Amino acid sequence: MSTITTCPYKVLRDPDTVREVLHRPDDFSPANALLAVTPLSGQALRVLQKARFALPPVLASNASPSHAATRKVVAGFFTPAKVAALEPRIRQLSRESAAAAAQLLNAAGHVDLVQAVAAYPPAVIMLEMLGLPVRDLPQLKAWSLDSLELFWGWPDPERQLELAHTAAEFYTWLRELVLEAVAAREPNLFRALADHGLSTPEICSLGYFLLIAGQETTTQLISTTLFRLAEGSRGISWDEASSSAKARDIVRHVLATESSVPTWRRVAARDTELNGERIPAGEEILVELTGNHGFPWAAGEGTGEPAGEGTEHQGPTPYGLAFGSGIHRCLGAKLAELEAAVVVQETTAALKGVRLLDPNPEWLRLLSFQAPRAVSVTHA
Numbered sequence: 001m002s003t004i005t006t007c008p009y010k011v012l013r014d015p016d017t018v019r020e021v022l023h024r025p026d027d028f029s030p031a032n033a034l035l036a037v038t039p040l041s042g043q044a045l046r047v048l049q050k051a052r053f054a055l056p057p058v059l060a061s062n063a064s065p066s067h068a069a070t071r072k073v074v075a076g077f078f079t080p081a082k083v084a085a086l087e088p089r090i091r092q093l094s095r096e097s098a099a100a101a102a103q104l105l106n107a108a109g110h111v112d113l114v115q116a117v118a119a120y121p122p123a124v125i126m127l128e129m130l131g132l133p134v135r136d137l138p139q140l141k142a143w144s145l146d147s148l149e150l151f152w153g154w155p156d157p158e159r160q161l162e163l164a165h166t167a168a169e170f171y172t173w174l175r176e177l178v179l180e181a182v183a184a185r186e187p188n189l190f191r192a193l194a195d196h197g198l199s200t201p202e203i204c205s206l207g208y209f210l211l212i213a214g215q216e217t218t219t220q221l222i223s224t225t226l227f228r229l230a231e232g233s234r235g236i237s238w239d240e241a242s243s244s245a246k247a248r249d250i251v252r253h254v255l256a257t258e259s260s261v262p263t264w265r266r267v268a269a270r271d272t273e274l275n276g277e278r279i280p281a282g283e284e285i286l287v288e289l290t291g292n293h294g295f296p297w298a299a300g301e302g303t304g305e306p307a308g309e310g311t312e313h314q315g316p317t318p319y320g321l322a323f324g325s326g327i328h329r330c331l332g333a334k335l336a337e338l339e340a341a342v343v344v345q346e347t348t349a350a351l352k353g354v355r356l357l358d359p360n361p362e363w364l365r366l367l368s369f370q371a372p373r374a375v376s377v378t379h380a
């Protein structure tokens with residue numbers, strides 16, 4: 001880990017202020033949303049360049065007027081009707097993985113629910129929804145975590161180089177997938193984007209973000225929810241969560257208090273004002289969307305004090321901000337919530353009477369992502 005002493009962001013916590021920032025995209029641009037938190041070393045950049053890795057702004061970081069039309073193409077794959085129609089498929093995948101998890105628990109005496117139930121259903125559903133082949137899932141999961149660390153973490157130069165290699169591998173895999181999908185006869189997202197006029201690097205850029213954001217964030221939400229249920233610390237018991245209403249309640253609670261995406265970034269596009277305070281062009285802003293576990297610097301003010309290990313979540317902020325707000329609001333919000341609720345419901349129904357094997361697992365803690373890396377349970 002690099003040593004971080006000063007917070008490079010203006011941190012905004014007040015929900016009304018955060019909403020205002022997100023609703024003023026001309027003043028507060030998303031151009032920095034996908035930039036590496038830790039500047040990439042020359043060596044890491046060379047590895048990426050060799051793979052022709054590029055992330056031109058297309059969707060989440062696109063501050064230009066082309067955003068709206070591209071968003072419309074992507075949104076067509078996630079309409080509320082399409083999401084609702086998928087519920088039986090989500091339930092089927094969730095039941096299958098919950099049954100496999102129960103078998104593992106009985107056979108081995110313990111099971112890690114992150115791997116057994118949280119990891120794969122969101123990835124399968126995402127690829128199916130986008131009309132893309134469901135393949136190489138273990139690699140996709142590993143690449144997702146590596147790329148999140150590369151762009152939202154604090155890797156030292158050695159780790160950065162390792163992560164650049166796997167990001168380059170992922171990008172090369174993605175480009176092949178894009179070329180194959182664009183040429184395919186069946187409808188799919190990448191072909192729709194090509195028909196819309198996007199270039200291959202633009203489609204790869206969008207795909208790189210979407211193939212990670214469209215499944216790993218949901219895996220993380222499910223992981224935290226199952227962890228809190230097994231811990232019994234959030235007022236809804238493990239067994240109660242097997243009802244669909246309670247499963248939804250606990251997912252919403254986690255979304256408000258310690259969502260998988262607790263912060264997001266913006267940058268002042270010009271000299272402007274916020275709550276009467278002058279904000280100079282170029283100032284980078286970190287908005288808090290939900291409670292979070294803290295960062296490697298002191299509470300947001302750039303005081304030079306490192307934050308303590310394992311700070312408790314500081315929520316709740318309204319659940320309404322967990323998916324952002326305004327013209328870049330998450331296109332997968334309904335899908336993610338449905339998937340999380342169904343996986344939680346089916347898992348708690350299939351595995352009765354469990355307790356945490358390790359109440360203090362290692363957590364993934366990045367600037368904008370958080371979740372327990374493992375949720376190992378055993379018979380109570």
Ligand code: HEM
Pocket residue numbers: 022030059060061071074126210213214215217218221259260261264289322323324325326327328329330331332333335336337
């Ligand atoms: C728990 C799961 C998820 C969380 C917490 C989450 C959160 C977010 C957040 C905070 C943003 C930025 C919003 C803003 O700038 O106002 C975002 C953008 C986005 N998300 Fe999600 N997301 C999740 C799952 C998904 C899924 C499942 C998909 C699609 C399959 C998805 C697709 C997108 C897209 C396409 C954008 C960019 C939208 C734009 O710039 O117009 N997300 N998400």
